[in-house]
Amino acid sequence: MQSVDSFDLNDIDTAIFDLDGTIYLGDALLPGAARLVGSLRERGVRTVFCSNNPTKSPTTYADKLTALGIGTDVDDVFTSLNSTVRWVTTTMPGATVFPIGEQPLIEALTAAGVPISDDPTRIDLVISSYDRTFDYRKLQIAFDALWFHRRARLVATNPDRFCPFPGGRGEPDAACITAAITAGTGVPCEAVFGKPERGLFDIIAQATGLVPERTLMFGDRLSTDISFARRHGMRSALVLTGETDTAMLAAAPEDIRPDVVLPRIDDLLAAHDDRRSA
Numbered sequence: 240m241q242s243v244d245s246f247d248l249n250d251i252d253t254a255i256f257d258l259d260g261t262i263y264l265g266d267a268l269l270p271g272a273a274r275l276v277g278s279l280r281e282r283g284v285r286t287v288f289c290s291n292n293p294t295k296s297p298t299t300y301a302d303k304l305t306a307l308g309i310g311t312d313v314d315d316v317f318t319s320l321n322s323t324v325r326w327v328t329t330t331m332p333g334a335t336v337f338p339i340g341e342q343p344l345i346e347a348l349t350a351a352g353v354p355i356s357d358d359p360t361r362i363d364l365v366i367s368s369y370d371r372t373f374d375y376r377k378l379q380i381a382f383d384a385l386w387f388h389r390r391a392r393l394v395a396t397n398p399d400r401f402c403p404f405p406g407g408r409g410e411p412d413a414a415c416i417t418a419a420i421t422a423g424t425g426v427p428c429e430a431v432f433g434k435p436e437r438g439l440f441d442i443i444a445q446a447t448g449l450v451p452e453r454t455l456m457f458g459d460r461l462s463t464d465i466s467f468a469r470r471h472g473m474r475s476a477l478v479l480t481g482e483t484d485t486a487m488l489a490a491a492p493e494d495i496r497p498d499v500v501l502p503r504i505d506d507l508l509a510a511h512d513d514r515r516s517a
């Protein structure tokens with residue numbers, strides 16, 4: 240880790256931002272977020288946004304950011320939906336899929352021409368996801384396809400255990416549903432998309448042409464955001480406005496520690512401005 244004062248923004252030409260807990264919490268912009276994004280853009284830094292949350296489409300995120308005062312093009316938003324669809328269409332082309340997920344996942348698969356079915360005798364792939372409409376019927380279909388008919392494979396859109404809410408609450412995320420399926424079937428989940436996995440990095444790198452060592456990833460979660468940066472050679476800034484507090488950071492293994500820690504996201508800017516004016 241390095242001090243925020245020694246971090247030189249001139250070394251950065253692309254910034255990737257996590258959303259929940261980093262740019263906003265719930266429907267409220269976090270302090271300094273709009274100022275930081277605006278200032279980086281003024282400096283010519285390319286800004287893109289990245290979420291593991293598969294319950295919202297990139298368009299929904301772009302609209303939300305724009306409404307919050309950070310004007311954003313849909314092409315600059317990447318989610319676990321992008322990497323999930325890419326994996327299905329390249330690794331299992333033609334596969335019939337049973338998505339345990341919400342409408343944006345179903346729409347993303349349908350738009351890519353992926354056949355969807357809830358018939359366990361036809362399902363080749365079960366996709367476990369963050370699904371607030373999860374019920375026993377879906378669990379039974381997955382169980383039959385994976386265990387009884389022994390024909391389907393299992394993957395998950397994202398590895399997150401919960402999605403953080405304002406006030407410290409949260410919502411059970413994809414990991415809970417994946418655990419229910421693997422507990423019952425004994426079938427392992429063979430791939431997980433979203434941060435920190437390579438699939439999402441490759442999609443962003445291809446779209447932006449980013450150079451990893453000149454890219455800074457901002458995020459609030461060590462196991463996804465910071466790990467994503469560390470695994471793929473990017474620099475990383477942990478914000479303390481979401482999941483991680485200083486005690487969690489102190490207890491974290493070396494391979495998920497960030498380059499810099501920001502109590503507030505625009506602290507990075509303040510340090511840089513102070514140095515420039517000094």
Ligand SMILES: [Mg+2]
Pocket residue numbers: 257258259260261458459460481
């Ligand atoms: Mg987050």
